[in-house]
Amino acid sequence: MQVIKYAFQQHGDQRGMLVAIEEYKDIPFEVKRVYYMYDTRKEVHRGFHAHKNLEQVLICVNGSCKVKLDNGVETKIVSLEKPYEGLYVSNNIWREMYDFAENTVLMVLASNYYDEEDYIRDYDKFLEFVKKRKEGK
DSSP states (O other): OEEEEEEEEEEEEEEEEEEEBBTTTSEEEEEEEEEEEESOOOOOOOOEEEEOOOOOOEEEEESSSEEEEEOOSSSEEEEOTTEEEEEEEEEEEEEEEEEEOOOOOEEEESSSOOGGEEEEEHHHHHHHHHHHHHHOO
């Protein structure tokens, strides 16, 4: 499984820092939805799902967290801890976010609008879905 972590261009001076992110330039899709998580306690785990079609970029704009990615064959853990880095998560990838530092804000840029039909929320069904995709069904 290839993990793609973007380092966005930073601009700054004595006034502070700025990061601008443009669709198709800095990330590989058109952004249709933006949401963020905050006030998540360290012991809380979030996610526990995959998407059939949706692509995402996760950015820890404040604090830090870990992201467990699983393609049905292998698992990787990625730390997000810099506000100018983004983690690309393609479709057909199970994800879990955890180990949130105090005051973490995790922002997500998504390639499409919310659609409950796109979610796979059961890990065994996710494995079945991945297997069928590989078989071309």
